Amino acid sequence: MRIIVCxxxxxxxxxxxxxxxxxxxxxxxxxxxxxxGSTPLGMYSKLAEMNKxxxxxxxxxxxxxxxxxYPIQKENSQSYDKFMKDNLFSxxxxxxxNTHIPNGEATDPIKECDEYERLIKENGGIDLQILGIGxxxxxxxxxxxxxxxxxxxxxxxxENTIKANSRFFASSDEVPRQALTMGIATILKARKIILxxxxxxxxxxxxxxxxxxINTSVPATLLKTHPDVILICDEDAYYGTRLGxxxxxxxxKFAVVDKKEVKFTDKIKTPENADGxxxxxxxxxxxxxxxxxxxxxxxxxxxxxxxxxxxxxNLPFKGYPLEKAVSDKIDLFVTVDNDAxxxxxxxxxxxxxxxxxxxxxxxxxxxxxxxxxxxxQICHTKNNMGEIGxxxxxxxxxxxxxxxxxxxWEQYCSSNALVKDVGEAAKQNKDSxxxxxMTEKGxxxxxxxxxxxxxxxxxxxxxxxxxxFYLARGIESLANIFGPDCIVLAGGVTLQGDKLLAPLKAxxxxxxxxxxxxxxxxxxxxxxxxx
Ligand code: F6R
Numbered sequence: 107m108r109i110i111v112c113x114x115x116x117x118x119x120x121x122x123x124x125x126x127x128x129x130x131x132x133x134x135x136x137x138x139x140x141x142x143g144s145t146p147l148g149m150y151s152k153l154a155e156m157n158k159x160x161x162x163x164x165x166x167x168x169x170x171x172x173x174x175x176y177p178i179q180k181e182n183s184q185s186y187d188k189f190m191k192d193n194l195f196s197x198x199x200x201x202x203x204n205t206h207i208p209n210g211e212a213t214d215p216i217k218e219c220d221e222y223e224r225l226i227k228e229n230g231g232i233d234l235q236i237l238g239i240g241x242x243x244x245x246x247x248x249x250x251x252x253x254x255x256x257x258x259x260x261x262x263x264x265e266n267t268i269k270a271n272s273r274f275f276a277s278s279d280e281v282p283r284q285a286l287t288m289g290i291a292t293i294l295k296a297r298k299i300i301l302x303x304x305x306x307x308x309x310x311x312x313x314x315x316x317x318x319x320i321n322t323s324v325p326a327t328l329l330k331t332h333p334d335v336i337l338i339c340d341e342d343a344y345y346g347t348r349l350g351x352x353x354x355x356x357x358x359k360f361a362v363v364d365k366k367e368v369k370f371t372d373k374i375k376t377p378e379n380a381d382g383x384x385x386x387x388x389x390x391x392x393x394x395x396x397x398x399x400x401x402x403x404x405x406x407x408x409x410x411x412x413x414x415x416x417x418x419x420n421l422p423f424k425g426y427p428l429e430k431a432v433s434d435k436i437d438l439f440v441t442v443d444n445d446a447x448x449x450x451x452x453x454x455x456x457x458x459x460x461x462x463x464x465x466x467x468x469x470x471x472x473x474x475x476x477x478x479x480x481x482x483q484i485c486h487t488k489n490n491m492g493e494i495g496x497x498x499x500x501x502x503x504x505x506x507x508x509x510x511x512x513x514x515w516e517q518y519c520s521s522n523a524l525v526k527d528v529g530e531a532a533k534q535n536k537d538s539x540x541x542x543x544m545t546e547k548g549x550x551x552x553x554x555x556x557x558x559x560x561x562x563x564x565x566x567x568x569x570x571x572x573x574x575f576y577l578a579r580g581i582e583s584l585a586n587i588f589g590p591d592c593i594v595l596a597g598g599v600t601l602q603g604d605k606l607l608a609p610l611k612a613x614x615x616x617x618x619x620x621x622x623x624x625x626x627x628x629x630x631x632x633x634x635x636x637x
Contacts, residue, residue, distance in 0.1 A: 107330055109316075110338045115304045118340050119148025122236070125300055125336070126153060127162045129234045135166035137226075139235035139288070140194075141246075142171065142186045145302045146236055147193060154197035164200040168229050170222075171207040172237070172246040173287035176260060178210035184274050185210055208258065208286035219258040219286055226258075226292065235296035239303050242266040243311050243324035247287035250323045256291030260284060290325065294332050301329060303339040306365075309346025310401050312339055317402075317439045341365055347398050350452075350635025351387055351405045352445060355420045358383070360390055361631035362398045366455065368632065369398060380422045380431075388435040395438065402439045404637030405432065406448030406630045410490050416442070441637040445630050446492060447484045450477025452633025453594050458624045462591035466584050467623070468494060470577075471597040474516035478588060484637075494584065495520065499576055518576040521552060521598035524569070528555050531569045539563035556602050570609075578613035585618045596623035 112118040126149070129136050140146070156162045171186055180187040187207050195205055206225060212218035226232060237245050242264060248254055249264045262284055263271075272278035293299070303312050311324070315337070320327045329335045345365050352359040354376060362370040374390065377383050391403060407428060409418025414430065416423040429442040450467035453459055463482055469475040474495030478485040485491055495516035496509050504513020517523055529550050532541040540558040544550045558566040581593055600606055600622045607622055614620070623629060 107332075107335045107337055109344075110336060111344045112338065112340050114340055115148055118302060118304055118338055119152050122146070122149040122300055122302055122338050123152035123156065125338075126234065126236070127156055129298070130162050130164070130167065133233060134163060135168070136233040137168045137170065137229050137231065139232040139237075139293070139296055140169055140171050140190065141236050141238045141302075142173075142189045143238045145238040145304055149236070149302070150194040151197075154194065157198040164198045167200055168204045169195075169200060169206060170226055170229075170232060170288075171205075172235075172293075173285050174208040174210040175282035176208075176210050176212075176215055176284040176286050178282055180211060184280075210282075210286065212286075215260040215286055219260060222286070222288075223258045223292060226288075232292075232296035233298065235293055235299045237293070237299060237301045237326075237329075239301060239308060239311055239315070239326050240267055241270055241307060241311055243314060243326045245290075245293060245301070245326050245329070247285040248290050248293075248325045250325060252322060254322050254325060254328070255289045257289040258292055259287065259289055261287055290328050294328065296332075297334065299329060299332055299335045301326065301335060301337045303337065303343040305340070306342040306346060308339070308343040312337075312343050313346060313402055313439055317441075345636065346401045348402045348404060348635040349391060349394070349398070349400045350448070350631040350633065350637075351390075351403065352448065352630035352634055353383060353387075353405065353407045353421065354445070354630075355408070358386060358390075359628070359631040360394075361628070361635055362394065362400065363632060363635040364398070368456075370394065371628070371631070376421075378422065380426045380428075383422070384428070384431045384435065387432055391436050391438070395436070400438060402441070402635075402637075403432070403436070404448065404634035405429070405440065405442045406445035406634040406637075407442060408445050411442065411444060412488075443484065443634070443637055444477070444492070445634075446475040446477040447486075448477070448631075448633035448637065449596065449625075449629040450479050450594075450633065451484055451636055452625055452629035452631075453596075453623060454479050454482060455636050456625060456632045457594065457629065459592045459594055459621060464588065464590045465592050465594060466494070466588050466590045467594045467596060467629075468581070468584070469597040470519060470521050470595060470599050472522050473520050475597075478590075480588070494580075497580070497583065499580055499583075515576070515580045519573060519580060524555065524573050524599060525550055525552065527569045527573065528558075528566055531565050535565045538565040540566045552598055552602070556605055559605070574606075574609045574613050577610055578615070581610070581618060581620060582614060582616045585616055592619040592621055594621050594623050596626055596629065601626070 174186045178185045268281045314324045347364045350361045357373045360372045415425045433440040465479045467477040476494035496514045498513045499515040500513035505517035507514035540563045
């Protein structure tokens with residue numbers, strides 16, 4: 107299933123209309139399957155405009171609607187027959203004899219269904235099927251059930267659908283209790299399918315569709331068996347309200363994101379054992395899930411994830427099934443990913459780089475971590491992708507790295523490497539400014555290093571120049587490998603802003619967009635929310 111997330115309903119309607127238009131350009135006598143309901147209205151009005159301006163022609167098009175209430179008179183203001191005439195057929199040059207809708211007035215509904223199925227077949231089958239999705243996951247009127255009828259049939263509507271559709275009737279008592287609908291197999295026989303979903307009230311079902319396995323209690327999941335389905339949804343339907351959790355060695359951070367707006371943030375101390383971490387996360391979720399109507403939880407954790415098990419050196423996760431442990435305790439969708447990947451996702455969605463499609467995040471901290479985003483998706487492999495701190499920047503006489511290699515980038519460019527190098531240089535130059543500052547303060551950290559630079563310390567300047575040299579070479583290499591729209595730097599040393607960025611840009615021999623993270627430590631929880 108391909109997914110297109112549109113900014114709003116307007117964009118969704120335009121994209122869907124363009125797909126129908128290209129179908130008609132390629133095959134002017136296409137057989138189009140149509141849905142009613144509020145979702146396709148915008149697309150129908152765009153198609154009417156395109157037809158009026160001569161861009162598309164419906165004169166050879168054959169149309170089959172998905173469904174109709176049963177029983178219902180055609181002239182009833184809520185019949186799908188009337189809906190289609192009012193909203194599309196009266197506005198385009200389609201021949202009335204080419205428009206087919208199951209007959210809600212039929213005296214023998216079973217015969218009507220068989221005839222409808224035969225007619226679709228006789229016309230060569232559906233080329234492009236347009237679908238909406240019910241809040242309960244129905245497509246057409248194929249309601250959630252233990253087993254689903256495959257062909258056009260008479261069906262009972264569920265309470266949920268009656269309630270949802272009562273908005274079109276004077277009261278829910280007036281909503282017909284039955285309908286004639288194409289079956290799942292009728293729909294799946296279409297050569298191409300577009301499924302439209304908009305609005306926050308569809309976010310739960312969209313996440314069920316995307317996260318659940320194929321099952322008849324969410325009939326739309328059966329679309330996953332079709333080779334050519336495009337889900338076109340707006341951001342409200344796609345994102346919904348999500349909770350992001352960022353597990354760190356010291357704190358666990360939480361962020362509730364509604365669409366892309368941050369509604370709530372919080373932080374707790376990280377418990378010492380794995381079960382304690384899971385309990386603390388679940389307690390927080392239970393505390394806030396009803397208030398914020400949370401549907402999805404994303405968790406970012408340090409370490410490697412293999413077959414659902416987490417291996418983290420600085421957390422009590424040694425082959426720990428985090429996703430399962432949290433999902434078992436709460437009735438929400440839970441997704442777990444590496445924390446640097448989450449931070450990279452956070453940057454591309456919420457950061458100053460939200461205009462990019464491709465991005466590499468480099469965190470200069472104790473080591474160097476990274477997340478790679480291509481086409482706005484986290485890049486994953488089964489083999490621990492994104493260990494950018496461990497590419498070799500100095501192959502000969504390189505510094506030893508705990509990973510077993512020599513000359514890893516993080517041995518030269520992590521914040522820790524900078525502090526270590528400056529410390530060693532200071533000890534060899536006891537008359538230097540940095541040595542004086544270091545002994546006065548009894549410690550050495552990034553702030554003291556930049557203070558020394560501000561005071562014109564030549565020893566610190568020389569070390570920093572080398573640091574910037576290796577940083578630039580690493581960034582150029584990343585740019586060569588991934589061709590990102592931007593490289594975002596985060597972590598300790600980047601809090602110095604222009605004192606890092608200006609010399610770095612001067613040293614770069616390639617024209618690369620490099621920015622310092624505007625989100626810094628919040629990127630992880632925000633990105634986790636959007637997993
Ligand atoms: C309509 C149909 C239904 C709707 C679905 C969504 O022909 O078959 O499956 O597509 O109920 O309805 P709206 O778009 O009103 O949310």
